[in-house]
Amino acid sequence: xxxxxxxxxxxxxxxxxxxxxxxxxxxxxxxxxxxxxxxxxxxxxxxxxxxxxxxxxxxxxxxxxxxxxxxxxxxxxxxxxxxxxxxxxxxxxxxxxxxxxxxxxxxxxxxxxxxxxxxxxxxxxxxxxxxxxxxxxxxxxxxxxxxxxxxxxxxxxxxxxxxxxxxxxxxxxxxxxxxxxxxxxxxxxxxxxxxxxxxxxxxxxxxxxxxxxxxxxxxxxxxxxxxxxxxxxxxxxxxxxxxxxxxxxxxxxxxxxxxxxxxxxxxxxxxxxxxxxxxxxxxxxxxxxxxxxxxxxxxxxxxxxxxxxxxxxxxxxxxxxxxxxxxxxxxxxxxxxxxxxxxxxxxxxxxxxxxxxxxxxxxxxxxxxxxxxxxxxxxxxxxxxxxxxxxxxxxxxxxx
Numbered sequence: 001x002x003x004x005x006x007x008x009x010x011x012x013x014x015x016x017x018x019x020x021x022x023x024x025x026x027x028x029x030x031x032x033x034x035x036x037x038x039x040x041x042x043x044x045x046x047x048x049x050x051x052x053x054x055x056x057x058x059x060x061x062x063x064x065x066x067x068x069x070x071x072x073x074x075x076x077x078x079x080x081x082x083x084x085x086x087x088x089x090x091x092x093x094x095x096x097x098x099x100x101x102x103x104x105x106x107x108x109x110x111x112x113x114x115x116x117x118x119x120x121x122x123x124x125x126x127x128x129x130x131x132x133x134x135x136x137x138x139x140x141x142x143x144x145x146x147x148x149x150x151x152x153x154x155x156x157x158x159x160x161x162x163x164x165x166x167x168x169x170x171x172x173x174x175x176x177x178x179x180x181x182x183x184x185x186x187x188x189x190x191x192x193x194x195x196x197x198x199x200x201x202x203x204x205x206x207x208x209x210x211x212x213x214x215x216x217x218x219x220x221x222x223x224x225x226x227x228x229x230x231x232x233x234x235x236x237x238x239x240x241x242x243x244x245x246x247x248x249x250x251x252x253x254x255x256x257x258x259x260x261x262x263x264x265x266x267x268x269x270x271x272x273x274x275x276x277x278x279x280x281x282x283x284x285x286x287x288x289x290x291x292x293x294x295x296x297x298x299x300x301x302x303x304x305x306x307x308x309x310x311x312x313x314x315x316x317x318x319x320x321x322x323x324x325x326x327x328x329x330x331x332x333x334x335x336x337x338x339x340x341x342x343x344x345x346x347x348x349x350x351x352x353x354x355x356x357x358x359x360x361x362x363x364x365x366x367x368x369x370x371x372x373x374x375x376x377x378x379x380x381x382x383x384x385x386x387x388x389x390x391x392x393x394x395x396x397x398x399x400x
Contacts, residue, residue, distance in 0.1 A: 007276050010144040015193040016135035022189030023151045026086075029182025031159025033093060035261060036167055036175040037110060039254050040100065042243045044107050048373075052365025055240050056358030057111045061118035062125065063355025069123040070130075070211060070347020074340065078131040079197040083190045085124035086183050092117045093180035101173030125354065129346035133334060135195070142331045146276035149327040153272045153319070156265030164258015211344030214337070220285055221336060223395040224329045225352055227292045227388055232356040234384040235295050235322055237364035237376075238302065239264070244373045250308050263312040267319030275327050284332045289392040291325035296388065298322075300381035303374050326353060 011017045041054050062069075073081060096113050099105040136144040163175055215221045239261070246257040275287075298318040305311050330349060337345040368376045 006279065007273065010136045010140040010147055013136045015195045016144055018189040018192050019135055020147060020151060022186035023148065024154065025185035026182045027152055027155035028159045029179035031155045032163040032175050033179040035160045035163035035258055036172040038243055039167055039257065040172040041107055041110055048244050048365040048368040050107060051240050051243065052362040054110055054114050055361040058114040058118040059354055059358040061115065061122045062350050065119065065122035066347050066351035066355050070126040070344035072123055073126040073130045073343030077197040078127050078134060079190060079193065081127040082124060082131050083187065085120050085127065086186050088120045089117065090180050090183040093176050097173050097176030097180055100176055101171065125350040126343045126347035130343040133339065133342050142281040142335055143276055145331045145334050146272055146327060149272035149323065149330065150269060150276055153265055153268035153323055157262050157269050160258045160261035160265060164255045167254045211341050211348055214341055214345060215348060220395060221333065223391050224288050224332055225348065226391050227288060228326065228329050229352045229356055230384055230388050231292060231295060231322065231325060232353050233360040234380045235299060236357045237360045237380065238299060238318065240361045240364055241368055241373045241376060244368055249306060249373060250311065252308065256308060260311060260315055263315040264319035267316035268323035271320040271323035272327050275324065275331065281331055281335045284328045285395050288325050288328045288332065289396040291321045291328065292388050292392055294321040295325060296381050296385035299377055299384065303377035303381060
């Protein structure tokens with residue numbers, strides 16, 4: 001099969017093609033808002049800790065409510081649930097944009113609206129992951145999941161650079177309003193879908209813990225989830241530290257910050273595309289183990305470099321290997337999940353990967369204020385390298 005046809009084969013399914021197109025547009029707006037929000041908070045507070053607080057407010061709901069979000073995704077029509085979440089996210093971006101454009105915005109406003117967005121995401125993320133599995137046949141699922149990750153990381157590469165260009169020219173508020181408009185693409189796509197939106201099959205004794213039990217009983221799935229937990233706590237916070245890194249280590253501004261995030265996004269896009277080109281999910285366990293190791297190495301390199309031309313390729317590698325690990329784990333869980341448990345299993349993924357992140361972000365932000373961003377990056381690298389080694393080895397040995 002030709003590479004392009006292999007890469008985009010799941011786009012032959014009409015409803016998935018609509019979903020994918022809407023996501024490409026909307027996710028660009030989302031990443032623009034991420035960068036604008038972080039820069040706004042740092043400009044208003046001049047505090048790494050406040051960056052961690054805002055990030056925690058947006059992510060903690062996934063830790064508290066994420067598993068319940070998976071139960072809901074396995075109980076109601078997933079497309080309808082996803083659509084409701086899009087409308088609520090649009091309202092959040094609109095409120096943030098109007099406050100910022102009107103000059104009324106304060107850090108506590110951002111915290112409250114980030115918390116609201118986090119509650120929505122606790123239900124939206126498992127619904128989105130489970131929805132993808134209903135839009136393509138099972139044999140194309142690993143490709144659809146990887147393409148979905150590619151859309152996310154394409155936006156992650158371009159959105160921050162666009163935001164870094166726009167913030168000094170039109171302000172953060174206008175960027176938030178652009179994000180509000182971008183949700184219309186997904187809402188339109190969902191309205192155009194023709195396929196059924198059934199309620200997932202329910203077994204009489206199914207409950208909250210069934211997805212957890214399924215993962216716990218499979219040693220390979222369990223090891224992959226443990227590595228995701230470590231990366232969430234120790235690797236993900238590097239994004240929270242990038243405003244400080246850009247401003248004080250590289251002596252740059254908003255444009256440099258946007259370029260740094262964009263470099264990580266380009267690496268992430270390359271990692272996701274590499275996963276999409278795989279003909280089958282076989283061997284994902286080794287990819288997950290090796291990628292986790294290389295994330296630790298990349299963070300250590302980031303702690304060493306002090307100039308933008310060297311920081312960019314290191315961030316590219318960080319994004320590449322972190323996405324290879326995360327998207328590989330996402331795909332591994334998806335293809336291993338029975339449909340009736342998919343929402344709950346993917347909610348476990350979101351709880352571990354997204355819900356644990358605020359704990360790491362808060363710790364990294366507080367430590368960066370005390371020790372400096374370079375020391376935190378070095379400490380994260382060493383801890384991730386040591387704690388993950390036995391799990392990586394077990395996962396690598398069990399791979400087929």
